[in-house]
Amino acid sequence: MKRLFIAAAAALLLSSLPVLAAPKQGGAIIITYKDDISTLDPAVGYDWQNWSIIKSIFDGLMDYEPGTTKLTPDLAESFDISPDGLTYTFKLRDGVKFHNGRAMTAGDVKYSIERAVNPATQSPGAGYFSNIAGYDDVAGGKATTLSGITTPDDKTVVIKLTAPNAAFLHIVAMNFSYVVPKEEVEKYGADFGHHPVGTGAFKFVEWNLGQNLTLERFQDYNKKGVPYLDKITFEIGQEPTVNLLRLQKGEVDILGDGIPPAQFVQVTSDPANKELFVAGEQLHTGYVALNVKMKPLDDVRVRQAINMAINKDRIVQILNGRAKVANQVLPPAMPGYDPNYKGYPYDPAQAKKLLAEAGLANGFSTELYVMNTDPQPRIAQAIQQDLAAVGIKAEIKALAQAEVITAGGTDGQAPMVWSGGLAWIADFPDPSNFYSVILGCSGAIAGGWNWSWYCNPDLDKRASAADAMTDPAKADDRNKAWAAIFADVMKDAPWVPIMNETRYTMHSPRVGGDPQLFVEPIHIPVNYDYIFATDAQ
Amino acid sequence: MWGYLSRRLAGSFAILIGITIVTFGLTFLIPADPVRMIAGRNATAQTVENIRQQLGLDRSVPEQYARYVMRLAQGDLGRSYVQKTQVSDLVLSRLPATLLLMAGAIFFELLIGIPAGIFAATRRGRPADRWIMMLSFAGVSAPQFVVGLLLLYIFSNLLSLFPMGGYGTLGHLILPALTLGIAGGGWYARMMRSSMVDVLRQDYVRTARAKGLGPAKVVLVHAFRNAVLPIIAMIGLDVGIFMSGAVVVESVYGWPGIGQLAWMGIQRIDIPIIMGVTLVAAVGIVIGNLVADLITPLIDPRIRLR
Numbered sequence: 138m139k140r141l142f143i144a145a146a147a148a149l150l151l152s153s154l155p156v157l158a159a160p161k162q163g164g165a166i167i168i169t170y171k172d173d174i175s176t177l178d179p180a181v182g183y184d185w186q187n188w189s190i191i192k193s194i195f196d197g198l199m200d201y202e203p204g205t206t207k208l209t210p211d212l213a214e215s216f217d218i219s220p221d222g223l224t225y226t227f228k229l230r231d232g233v234k235f236h237n238g239r240a241m242t243a244g245d246v247k248y249s250i251e252r253a254v255n256p257a258t259q260s261p262g263a264g265y266f267s268n269i270a271g272y273d274d275v276a277g278g279k280a281t282t283l284s285g286i287t288t289p290d291d292k293t294v295v296i297k298l299t300a301p302n303a304a305f306l307h308i309v310a311m312n313f314s315y316v317v318p319k320e321e322v323e324k325y326g327a328d329f330g331h332h333p334v335g336t337g338a339f340k341f342v343e344w345n346l347g348q349n350l351t352l353e354r355f356q357d358y359n360k361k362g363v364p365y366l367d368k369i370t371f372e373i374g375q376e377p378t379v380n381l382l383r384l385q386k387g388e389v390d391i392l393g394d395g396i397p398p399a400q401f402v403q404v405t406s407d408p409a410n411k412e413l414f415v416a417g418e419q420l421h422t423g424y425v426a427l428n429v430k431m432k433p434l435d436d437v438r439v440r441q442a443i444n445m446a447i448n449k450d451r452i453v454q455i456l457n458g459r460a461k462v463a464n465q466v467l468p469p470a471m472p473g474y475d476p477n478y479k480g481y482p483y484d485p486a487q488a489k490k491l492l493a494e495a496g497l498a499n500g501f502s503t504e505l506y507v508m509n510t511d512p513q514p515r516i517a518q519a520i521q522q523d524l525a526a527v528g529i530k531a532e533i534k535a536l537a538q539a540e541v542i543t544a545g546g547t548d549g550q551a552p553m554v555w556s557g558g559l560a561w562i563a564d565f566p567d568p569s570n571f572y573s574v575i576l577g578c579s580g581a582i583a584g585g586w587n588w589s590w591y592c593n594p595d596l597d598k599r600a601s602a603a604d605a606m607t608d609p610a611k612a613d614d615r616n617k618a619w620a621a622i623f624a625d626v627m628k629d630a631p632w633v634p635i636m637n638e639t640r641y642t643m644h645s646p647r648v649g650g651d652p653q654l655f656v657e658p659i660h661i662p663v664n665y666d667y668i669f670a671t672d673a674q
Numbered sequence: 675m676w677g678y679l680s681r682r683l684a685g686s687f688a689i690l691i692g693i694t695i696v697t698f699g700l701t702f703l704i705p706a707d708p709v710r711m712i713a714g715r716n717a718t719a720q721t722v723e724n725i726r727q728q729l730g731l732d733r734s735v736p737e738q739y740a741r742y743v744m745r746l747a748q749g750d751l752g753r754s755y756v757q758k759t760q761v762s763d764l765v766l767s768r769l770p771a772t773l774l775l776m777a778g779a780i781f782f783e784l785l786i787g788i789p790a791g792i793f794a795a796t797r798r799g800r801p802a803d804r805w806i807m808m809l810s811f812a813g814v815s816a817p818q819f820v821v822g823l824l825l826l827y828i829f830s831n832l833l834s835l836f837p838m839g840g841y842g843t844l845g846h847l848i849l850p851a852l853t854l855g856i857a858g859g860g861w862y863a864r865m866m867r868s869s870m871v872d873v874l875r876q877d878y879v880r881t882a883r884a885k886g887l888g889p890a891k892v893v894l895v896h897a898f899r900n901a902v903l904p905i906i907a908m909i910g911l912d913v914g915i916f917m918s919g920a921v922v923v924e925s926v927y928g929w930p931g932i933g934q935l936a937w938m939g940i941q942r943i944d945i946p947i948i949m950g951v952t953l954v955a956a957v958g959i960v961i962g963n964l965v966a967d968l969i970t971p972l973i974d975p976r977i978r979l980r
Contacts, residue, residue: 171925173938176758183714256724261714263721276720330758346759346767347930348841375839375928378823382831383838539943543707574715584707584722586715 164670165368166390166648168663169380173347173373176330179315180253180260185562185661186393188312190371193352193364193665194236195315195335198227198246198294199306203667204653206470206566208306212241212316212336212359213294222301222607227294227309233359235318236340243288245316251275251283252322253313262313265564268305270297301605303615307565310659338364338666347374352665365650365669381643390645391655393662398512401457404643414643417656418470420563422463422571425505425520425633426545426554426588433501434552440630442491443553444481446527449635452516459641463634466571466623472612473568473619480627480634488527500528506544506551509535513557520555545588554588555635566659568619572600576626591631596622647672682967686960693956694746697949698739708755708945751953752946754939761950764935771841772931775854775924776916778847780909782855786813787862788905794863795870795901796893806863813860822853822926839928850927854920858912862905870901899973906973910966917958918951 176182179195200211210216213227233241253260254275266272270285285297298305308314321334333341336359339352350371354364372389377397381404383389396404396414404410425447427440434440449462464480467473492498505524507517514535524531531553536544538559544551563570574580578597580587599622606615626632640656642663650668657664709726710717726732730741745752751761787810794806829849830838840846873879874897882896883889921933932951939947 172941173757173935175756178758181758256721257728259712259725259728261712262716264714264716264718267718276718276724278724327753327758345930346764347771347934372840372928374925374930374934376925379826379839379926379928382827386831386838388838537943539704539711542710546710582719584710 160365160650160667160669161671161673162362162365162669163367164365164647164673165370166366166668166670167370167372167388168391168393169372169375169377169383169389170393171373171375171377171380174344174350174371177333177341178330179312179317179333179335180249180258180262181330182312183261189657189660189663189665190350190352191312191315191333192337192660193339193369194333194337194341195312195317196233196337196359197310197312197315199310201310201566201659203664204651204657206659208310211310212246216306218607222303222605223298225296225298225305225309227296229292229294230359231292233336234357235321235336236334236355237318237321238357239318239320241316241318241336242291243294244291245318246294247283247286247288248319249316250286250314251281252317254283255281260313262311265308265311265313268298268300268302268308270299272299300601301607303604303607304565304567304569305607307567307570311565339369349373364666365673366665367673369665384643384645387645387647390648391663392643395640395642395662398457398459401459401641405641410643413646414641415652415655417640417653418461418468419638419640419661420468420471420566421638422466422468422561423460423635423638424463424466424556424561425635426551426556427631427633428549428552428554428588428590429629429631430590431549431552433495433497434503436495437629438491438495439497441481442488442495442527443524443529444630444633445484445488445491446529447520447523447633447635448483450483451519451523453636455512455515455519456636456638460636460638463637465627465634466576466632467568467619468563468637471563471566471568471571473616473623475620475624478620478624478627481630485523485527492527492529497528500530502530502532503552504534505531505553505555506534506536506541507555508538508541508558510538510558513555516557517555542586546584546586548583548590551588556588568616568623569600569604572619572622576631589631591626591629593626593629596625679968682964686964689960690957693953694743695739697952697956698742700949700952701738701945702735704943704945704948708943711943712755746953751950754944754947756942756944757947761946764947765932765950765954768930768932768935771929772917772933774847775850775920775929775931776913778851779854779858779916779920780912782851783858783862783912784905784909786855786859788866788902790859790863791866792870792893792898792901794867795874796889798871803867807867810860810863813856814864816857818853818857818920818922819926821856822850822923825849825853826926839926841928841930846927846929850920850923850929853923853926854916862908865904865908866901869904870897873897873901876900903970903973906969907963907966910962910964911959913962913965914955914959917962918955 170186174187177187177191177194179191182191196212198213199208201207202209212230212233214230215228217226229243235241250266252258254263254266254272256276256278263276269283271283274280275283287295316336318334322329325332331344338355338358340355342351342353344350352369354367377394380389380392381397381400384392405414427434427443429435453460453462465478505517507513517533521531521533545554561575574586576587576591577600578592581590581592603615603618642655644655647670648668649671654664654668709722713722713725730738749762754761790806794803797803826849829835836845836849879892879897882892921937924931924934935947936951
């Protein structure tokens with residue numbers, strides 16, 4: 138489900154960097170999307186399409202350096218972490234104004250986080266703040282203010298945690314913590330997401346439901362010279378195929394949905410397009426979840442055999458090469474990724490041997506759940522054939538995405554799930570984001586996202602310990618700890634990591650900027666704040 | 675007339691009650707748990723329970739239905755789970771585009787279908803008849819996606835005669851309406867032809883011919899009025915069908931109609947949108963049929979409404 142999986146990607150350019158023109162001020166561009174944009178309320182919006190637009194309208198305490206996964210203070214001018222890792226003190230930047238003209242204060246930061254936690258907001262991100270003292274009372278409806286957040290003065294926010302969490306700075310860089318003005322939220326109520334007011338580089342102008350959405354440069358933005366563009370129009374509703382034609386005709390500037398797969402080879406092989414299409418690595422891993430609680434997958438040898446039976450190269454071929462083969466849980470661009478880890482080799486003979494050792498020399502029958510939209514069923518068929526070659530008969534269950542999610546989250550229902558189209562894309566660039574919900578014990582519950590139902594209390598403990606390593610000086614040790622945790626996960630083989638997706642998009646010659654901005658790690662798909670119009674006067 | 679109208683309205687009302695039961699049933703037929711979808715993947719059991727309560731999904735089924743109907747009676751179609759907007763706002767914002775496309779499509783259907791059908795009927799069994807029937811068959815069977823892209827490619831991309839999709843001017847309307855008109859026109863041509871062939875065999879047409887009226891006058895004045903009746907019923911049906919949207923054509927041309935809304939709702943399992951659009955479409959079909967039945971006697975006074 139696309140909307141749930143917010144991409145944060147580390148852009149590693151595949152093509153060489155062209156000589157960059159100096160940014161120009163002014164101009165307007167048009168971006169296309171097939172689907173309607175859903176709410177722009179930062180506490181609620183949670184799909185890759187509104188994620189980047191929200192980032193342009195709102196700001197949070199922390200952000201990332203444009204085009205990278207490097208954290209940097211944003212609305213906070215500086216921050217300080219207590220030695221025990223439990224208290225974060227943020228000093229706010231001067232001269233930050235909301236689009237309605239009012240100056241932003243520490244109280245707004247506190248209000249915004251409390252609002253995201255308040256159950257009435259129905260924020261899908263509320264759980265990220267569970268570390269803040271007082272969370273349980275607000276989430277349980279007993280209070281509306283978090284005891285863990287205090288504002289000694291208008292420029293200082295102090296946040297107290299119940300346990301140290303090295304990913305906390307990433308969490309206050311997420312959209313759910315972005316600062317909103319109370320008076321506007323109260324004015325529009327549940328419709329605030331359609332009348333967004335923030336402190337961001339662009340202010341909201343107009344939204345014709347189902348047609349287009351317009352943003353304009355916020356003149357009083359707190360960073361000098363940014364953004365470059367005067368106006369961005371998002372056009373909604375057309376097929377990506379048609380949008381590509383329109384881009385080639387000069388009618389639109391950026392394909393929000395990327396290059397349509399059917400035209401991919403044609404577009405990328407045309408030398409005229411060389412500087413117009415961009416590739417970026419995603420913080421994404423596509424995997425087959427193996428249900429460790431279901432027979433015969435409860436035998437680690439069977440799971441290891443499945444890991445060795447699948448030819449991942451062929452799956453990358455099916456995707457026209459828009460991916461790289463994966464051998465571990467973390468994608469290469471994520472801290473903690475272990476380049477020396479070899480993983481399970483493609484070795485059907487060894488797989489057969491392992492199955493025989495497990496007493497399944499004649500193979501067995503099982504089911505593989507998959508989303509029913511192209512190319513997922515084709516990938517599932519490739520997996521099916523590979524498994525058949527070692528004697529495993531996997532029946533493909535191609536279902537609508539919601540049904541696949543439900544099946545994965547139902548105890549004892551889905552022995553295998555191919556995660557394609559639903560695969561894990563990190564919410565923020567930290568290895569912890571690839572553990573608890575999808576591999577930890579807390580996710581192995583009915584309705585949870587740990588579809589392999591893998592629960593290793595010892596690893597959970599080590600994960601908590603790694604999360605408690607908040608000292609930035611120990612970041613390397615922490616990454617090593619995570620690498621070891623994921624290596625041990627792979628020993629139990631609850632997943633078959635298959636591939637890491639690459640994102641490709643295309644823009645018109647009218648748009649300039651560092652190519653990495655178009656496949657942004659964080660502002661996926663595009664960092665609108667830093668791109669510019671080459672024809673601006 | 676009034677008796678008939680009130681009986682038909684009562685009947686329509688009963689159908690609408692049935693429709694509310696069906697759309698309400700959708701909530702239970704769709705396999706996904708909306709609460710889980712809203713709550714997100716990090717949600718605790720407590721959050722999930724909170725949201726379930728807010729949506730009223732923890733109440734008994736009859737109570738949920740009663741609340742649903744009460745809200746409908748006040749024009750409240752609920753709030754979209756994904757877009758967090760009133761469904762009635764979403765539907766209303768797309769209604770003008772849908773009605774406009776409907777009018778354009780029906781215009782082209784009639785423009786293509788009626789003359790082709792009449793012409794084929796008058797040349798029955800001859801090559802012209804066979805050609806027209808073959809083309810109409812092709813028009814009916816061609817996937818709208820292909821026709822749409824083809825028209826777009828030729829008229830917008832190569833010839834630059836029309837904008838490449840969008841909404842707002844007459845130029846935007848022509849290609850999508852034509853795409854729908856080509857498909858629907860095929861049906862209309864076939865129906866018009868068989869109806870016309872039937873009428874041309876009747877005694878009063880023979881009488882008219884015997885009186886020495888020219889063939890054009892016989893066909894267009896005498897026969898046409900009777901032959902066109904089944905087409906009117908069909909327009910009534912079309913109104914209903916277009917109310918639920920022309921999904922494919924709308925997405926090719928970026929036409930902001932109800933079909934697009936429905937399709938996005940289905941993809942995202944946004945149950946209030948699916949329910950709302952189903953309801954609006956059903957109401958459209960009921961009204962379309964009613965209006966078609968009421969218009970028929972205006973054209974053929976022999977038909978009385980009792």
